[in-house]
Amino acid sequence: MPKLYTGAEIVFKCLEEQKVSHIFGYPGGAVLPIYDELKNHTSIKHILVRHEQGAGHAAEGYARSSGKPGVVLVTSGPGATNVVTALTDAYMDSVPLVCISGQVPTHLIGTDAFQECDTTGITRPCTKHNWLVKDIKDLQRVMYEAFEVATTGRPGPVLVDIPKDIQFAKTKYVSLKKEKKIEIKNKNRFNQKDIDKLIELMNKASKPIFYTGGGVINSGPKASELLRELVSLTGFPITSTLQGLGSYPGEDNQFLGMLGMHGTFEANNAMHDCDLLINIGARFDDRITGKIDEFSPKSKKVHIDIDPSSINKIIKVDLAIVGDVTDVIKLTTKTLKRKNLNLEKSNKQKISKWWQQIQKWRTKQSLNFINSDKIIKPQHAVQRLYELTKNQDTFITTEVGQHQMWAAQHYKFNKPNRWMTSGGLGTMGYGLPAAIGVQVANPNKLVVDVAGEASILMTMQEISTAIQYNLPIKIFILNNQYMGMVRQWQELLHEKNYSESYSEALPDFVKLAEAYGCVGIRAENPDELDKKIEEMISVDKPVIFDCLVDQAENCFPMIPSGKPHNQMLLGPKDQEENKITGKGKALV
Amino acid sequence: MPKSRSAYSTPTKVSKLETHIIVVWVANEASVLSRVVGLFSGRGYNIESLAVAEVDQKNNLSRITIVTTGTPEVIEQIVLQLKKLVPVHKVGNFKRDDKNVIFKEMALFKVVGNSIKINKALNACKNYNPVILDQTKKSAVIQITALRREVDKMAKNLKSHGLISVSRTGAVAMTRGAEIFN
Numbered sequence: 105m106p107k108l109y110t111g112a113e114i115v116f117k118c119l120e121e122q123k124v125s126h127i128f129g130y131p132g133g134a135v136l137p138i139y140d141e142l143k144n145h146t147s148i149k150h151i152l153v154r155h156e157q158g159a160g161h162a163a164e165g166y167a168r169s170s171g172k173p174g175v176v177l178v179t180s181g182p183g184a185t186n187v188v189t190a191l192t193d194a195y196m197d198s199v200p201l202v203c204i205s206g207q208v209p210t211h212l213i214g215t216d217a218f219q220e221c222d223t224t225g226i227t228r229p230c231t232k233h234n235w236l237v238k239d240i241k242d243l244q245r246v247m248y249e250a251f252e253v254a255t256t257g258r259p260g261p262v263l264v265d266i267p268k269d270i271q272f273a274k275t276k277y278v279s280l281k282k283e284k285k286i287e288i289k290n291k292n293r294f295n296q297k298d299i300d301k302l303i304e305l306m307n308k309a310s311k312p313i314f315y316t317g318g319g320v321i322n323s324g325p326k327a328s329e330l331l332r333e334l335v336s337l338t339g340f341p342i343t344s345t346l347q348g349l350g351s352y353p354g355e356d357n358q359f360l361g362m363l364g365m366h367g368t369f370e371a372n373n374a375m376h377d378c379d380l381l382i383n384i385g386a387r388f389d390d391r392i393t394g395k396i397d398e399f400s401p402k403s404k405k406v407h408i409d410i411d412p413s414s415i416n417k418i419i420k421v422d423l424a425i426v427g428d429v430t431d432v433i434k435l436t437t438k439t440l441k442r443k444n445l446n447l448e449k450s451n452k453q454k455i456s457k458w459w460q461q462i463q464k465w466r467t468k469q470s471l472n473f474i475n476s477d478k479i480i481k482p483q484h485a486v487q488r489l490y491e492l493t494k495n496q497d498t499f500i501t502t503e504v505g506q507h508q509m510w511a512a513q514h515y516k517f518n519k520p521n522r523w524m525t526s527g528g529l530g531t532m533g534y535g536l537p538a539a540i541g542v543q544v545a546n547p548n549k550l551v552v553d554v555a556g557e558a559s560i561l562m563t564m565q566e567i568s569t570a571i572q573y574n575l576p577i578k579i580f581i582l583n584n585q586y587m588g589m590v591r592q593w594q595e596l597l598h599e600k601n602y603s604e605s606y607s608e609a610l611p612d613f614v615k616l617a618e619a620y621g622c623v624g625i626r627a628e629n630p631d632e633l634d635k636k637i638e639e640m641i642s643v644d645k646p647v648i649f650d651c652l653v654d655q656a657e658n659c660f661p662m663i664p665s666g667k668p669h670n671q672m673l674l675g676p677k678d679q680e681e682n683k684i685t686g687k688g689k690a691l692v
Numbered sequence: 693m694p695k696s697r698s699a700y701s702t703p704t705k706v707s708k709l710e711t712h713i714i715v716v717w718v719a720n721e722a723s724v725l726s727r728v729v730g731l732f733s734g735r736g737y738n739i740e741s742l743a744v745a746e747v748d749q750k751n752n753l754s755r756i757t758i759v760t761t762g763t764p765e766v767i768e769q770i771v772l773q774l775k776k777l778v779p780v781h782k783v784g785n786f787k788r789d790d791k792n793v794i795f796k797e798m799a800l801f802k803v804v805g806n807s808i809k810i811n812k813a814l815n816a817c818k819n820y821n822p823v824i825l826d827q828t829k830k831s832a833v834i835q836i837t838a839l840r841r842e843v844d845k846m847a848k849n850l851k852s853h854g855l856i857s858v859s860r861t862g863a864v865a866m867t868r869g870a871e872i873f874n
Contacts, residue, residue: 228727229734233778236722253778413772416765 108274111240111266112141115204117277118247119148124175126151126166126544128159132179133219134206137271139177151544151573154565156183158537160190161563164199165541168524169499171324173200173254174541180206181219184265185226189531192230194261196528197347198322200254201261203231209269210238223265232260240273258411259322292427293412299435301423302382303443305404306451309380311458312340315363318347318527319385319409321520323429327351328520330433331384337440339452341462343371345386346512346527354516360462361471364392365663366509369470369672370462372661375400376669377461383407385429388418389528398668408432470661470674471513480630482507482582482653486514486554489580492637499542499551501525503535503559506588506659511554533562536579540566543575550578550641557583557650558607567620570646578640579648584655585610592658617648626650707763711740713795713865714767715784715873716774720746720754724779728756731777737762737770741797741840741862753781757864759788759840784873792868798861799843800825801834805854813853817846 109117115138119127128151131139142150153159156178163174174194178187184205194201208217224236233253235246246264254262306312314335320327328351335342335358342352343363352359361368363375372394375381381403386392393399396418405421407414408429415424425432473483486507500515501524502508508525517523524542526534535553543551553560560581570577582588590605617624623643627636627650640647660675718724725744732739740759747755760770767785774783786793803813810832814822820836820843827833836846840863847858867873 224723225726228723228730232776238722249778411776413769413776415772417769420765 106276109277110137110141110274111237111243111271112137113144114240114243114275114277115247115266115271116141116145116148118244118251119175120145121279122173122251124148124173127175127177128153128162128166128541129177130154130156130159130179130183132181132183132206134180134208134268135177135183135204135266135271136206137268138204138206138266150177151540151569153537153540153569155563156186157189157533158540158563158566158569160187160201160203161193161531161534161537162541162544162566162569163201163203164190164194164197164534165501165524165538166545167194167199167201167541168321168538169521169542170545171521172545173202173251173259176201176203178203178205179219180208180223181221183219184223184263185221188226188230189529191227191261191263193526193529193531193534195230195232197526198259198318199261200259202250202254203227203261203263205263205265206271207236207265207267210267211269213267223263227263230261231263234263234265236265236267237270238267240270240275243270243275244277258319258409258414292431294425294427294432294435296435296439298423298425299432299439302406302425302436303439305380305406305423306338306340306382306440309404310454311374311378311403311461312338312380312382312455313360313374313378314340314342314382314384315345315375315386316342316348316351316384317345317386319429320348320351321385323385323410325520327385327430327433330430330437334433334437334440337437339455340382341374341459343367343374345389345392346525348386349512349523350517350520353518355518360466362512363669364389365394366513366659366661367663368513369468369661369674370465372663372669372672373465374462378403381405383409383421384433385409387414390418393418394663395666395668400669468674468678470672472677473657473660473675474677476654477630480627480633480651480653482584482651482657483510483514484630485580485582485627485633485651485653486510488633488637489552489554490515492634493550493552493641497549498522499524499539499546499549501535501538501542501551501553503553503555503562504530504532505556505559505590506584506592506657507554507556507559507582509589509659510582515554532556532559534559536560536563536577537566537569539577539579540570540573540575543570543577544573551576552578552580555579555581556588557581557585557610557613558587561611564616567617567622567646567648571621575646576644577646579646580640581613581648581650582653583610583613583650584653584657586655588657589659595658613648613650617646620646620648622646622648624648624650626652628652707765709761709763710767711759711761711788712767712770713786713788713793713863714758714760714770714774715786715865716756716758717781717783718754718756718777719779719781720752721779724754725756727777727779728758728774731773732758732760732770735769735773737766743862743864757862759863782873786865793865794868795839795863795865796837797840797843797863798835798837799847800859801836801846801850801855802831802857803834803850803854804831804856806830809854813850813855816849816853820846 167174208220360371363371406423407421539553614624744756820838823835
C-alpha cells in the first residue's frame with residue numbers, strides 16, 4: 105500500500121519539485137489546510153502581505169527580477185477577487201505567475217456559500233489558463249501543468265482553484281519529473297529559410313533599425329547577450345520599448361533610447377523614416393505605434409515573436425519569424441558570420457548616411473528640460489538617483505504615471521531584469537509590492553521604487569510587509585501633489601480644468617514612515633538632494649523618500665494623439681519656438 | 693456627444709467583412725465552451741451561430757462550429773487566439789462560400805391549421821428534406837435541413853401557413869471528398 109498524501113501535502117510536494125523557494129500570500133478559511141502544512145516544508149518561505157493585490161505584484165517583481173515563476177497563495181472569495189488586478193497585470197506584461205486559491209468545499213460550490221465566488225469564471229479572461237480541481241486525483245497533474253503553462257511559450261499567469269475538501273482528501277503521489285513533457289504550444293516554428301530572408305533584407309537595407317521589447321527579457325539573460333552581439337555585428341541603431349529596457353545598454357552609442365508616446369525624438373523619427381524595421385519580441389502596442397496608417401510607412405517589417413497571435417495583429421509585417429528570441433538571434437548571428445565575414449565594414453559604410461541623419465535628430469536633445477536651482481525638477485531627481493546608484497547593481501520598480509516615464513527616460517539600464525514596471529495594464533500601486541518581490545529574490549541588492557505620491561497610496565500598506573521581513577526597499581516618491589499624468593493631459597487637452605487630480609490631505613510621508621517603523625527622508629530643494637539620496641542608500645532599512653518636486657512639470661517629448669512618429673511635441677524650449685495653434689492643441 | 697479630445701487613437705480604415713466558419717476541436721472538459729465563447733466576447737468578435745457537441749467519446753473530443761463575421765485581419769486573429777487556448781486541439785477556418793465545404797443547419801417548425809394548410813407548408817419545404825416529426829388534426833412539427841438563408845426564408849414564408857414556433861440549430865460543417873481537415 106503506497107503512502108497517501110493529503111491535497112495540501114501534494115501542493116507543497118509539487119512546489120518543492122518545481123524548486124519554489126518563496127510564496128507570497130494571505131491566509132483565510134478556505135486555504136487553512138494548506139497553511140497548516142506550511143510548517144512541514146522548510147525550503148519554502150512564505151511572505152505574508154497586507155492585501156492580496158500586493159501578493160500578486162510582489163510575485164510579479166520576484167518573477168521579473170529572477171526569471172523564475174512567482175507563486176501566490178490566497179483564500180477564496182475576496183482573496184481571489186483582490187488578486188485579479190495583479191493577474192491581469194501579469195497577463196498584459198507576460199509575467200509567469202502561479203496563483204493557488206482556496207475554494208469552498210465542492211459540495212457547497214454554487215450555493216452562494218460564505219466567501220464563495222466563481223474564481224475560475226472571474227479569472228478566465230486574465231489568465232493563460234485556470235483549473236478548478238474537483239478530484240484529488242487530478243491535483244498533481246494540474247499543479248504540474250500550471251507551472252508548464254505559466255513558464256513556456258509566451259509566459260503568463262495561471263490559477264489553480266482548490267476546494268477545501270480536496271485539500272484534506274488523500275491520494276498517491278508519484279514524481280512526474282520523468283514523465284514525458286506535455287506538448288508545448290507555440291514553440292519555435294521558424295527555420296533557416298526565414299533567417300536567410302531576414303539576412304537578405306538586412307543586406308539590402310540602408311536605413312535599418314532594431315525595435316526590441318520585453319520578449320528579449322523574457323527569453324532569458326542569454327537573449328540580451330546575443331542581442332548585443334547582433335547589434336554590434338550589424339552596426340544598426342536600436343530602440344527599445346518600455347518593457348525591453350535593459351536588454352541593451354542604455355548608455356551605448358547605438359542605442360537611441362526608448363520609443364513611443366514618451367520616447368526620444370531620434371528613436372521615433374528613426375522608426376518613421378527607416379526602410380527596415382526589425383521587431384524583436386515587441387507587440388506594436390498603441391503607445392508605440394501612434395497613428396497606425398502612418399506608422400513607419402517606408403519600411404519592410406520583420407517581426408520576431410514567440411506568440412503567433414502577436415504577428416499581424418496590429419501592423420501587417422513582411423516577414424514573420426515565430427520562435428524564441430534567443431534561438432532566432434543565435435541562428436541569425438551564426439548565419440551572418442558564415443555568409444558575410446566583412447559585413448561590419450560594408451554595412452557601416454552603407455548605413456553611414458543613416459547614422460548622420462540620426463545624429464541630427466539627436467542634437468534636438470529631446471529629453472532636455474529647464475533645470476532650476478530653487479525647486480527640484482523631477483527629471484533632475486531621477487538623473488541624480490541614477491548617477492548616485494549606477495556604481496552598484498540597482499533594481500528599479502515604478503508605479504504608473506509621469507514619474508514612470510521620467511524613470512524610463514532618465515535612468516539608464518545596462519542589464520536585463522533590472523527594470524520592473526507595469527506597462528500593459530498601467531497599474532498604479534504596482535511598484536511598492538513589486539519592489540518587495542524584487543528584494544526577496546535579490547537579498548543584498550539595492551531596490552528602488554520610483555513612485556508618485558498618488559500611486560504609492562494605493563498599496564501603501566505593503567511597507568508593513570517590507571518591515572516584517574527586513575526588506576530594505578527604497579520608496580523614492582516624486583511628490584508633486586497631483587496625479588501628474590492626469591494633470592498633464594488636463595492641462596494640454598482639457599483647458600486646464602484640473603478635475604479631481606489634486607490630492608488634498610496627503611499624509612506627511614516622513615511621519616508615516618516612522619509610524620510604520622522605517623525611515624522617512626524629505627528633500628525640499630536641489631541643494632540637499634544628493635546628500636539625502638546618499639543617506640537613503642546608506643540606510644539598511646526600508647526608506648520612504650519624499651522628494652518634493654515642481655508641481656507643474658510636464659513629461660516631454662510626447663506623440664500627440666492621432667499623430668505619427670515624426671510629429672512629436674517637444675519640451676518647453678522647443679514649444680516657445682513653434683507655438684501650437686488652437687487646432688493643433690485640440691489634436692493632442 | 694462631442695468627440696473626446698484626449699482619445700489617443702481613432703479607428704483607421706476598415707477592410708471588407710467576410711463570413712467564415714470556424715471549426716474548433718477541443719478537449720471536452722468543464723468550462724471549455726465558456727473559454728471559447730469568452731474569447732469572442734472579450735475581444736469583441738462576433739458569433740452568428742454556434743453548434744457544439746462531443747464527437748469522440750474515447751478521446752474526449754468535442755467539436756465546436758462557429759459562424760462569424762469579421763475583416764480578414766480579425767478572422768486571422770480569431771484563429772490564432774483560439775489556437776492559444778490550452779484545451780484547443782486544432783482549428784479549421786473556412787470561408788462561407790468555399791465550394792469544398794458543406795454547411796447545414798437544422799430547423800423545427802410548428803405549424804397550426806387544418807390539413808390543407810399543413811400540406812401547403814410541407815410543400816413549401818420540399819427542397820429542404822422535410823420530415824414530419826409529429827402530427828395532429830390541428831398541427832404538425834416539420835424538420836428541415838438547409839442553409840442559414842434558406843431557413844431564414846422558410847421561417848418567413850411559413851408565417852402565412854400557420855407557423856407559430858421555430859427552433860433551429862447553428863450551422864455544422866464538413867469538407868467534401870475523401871479528405872479530412874488536419
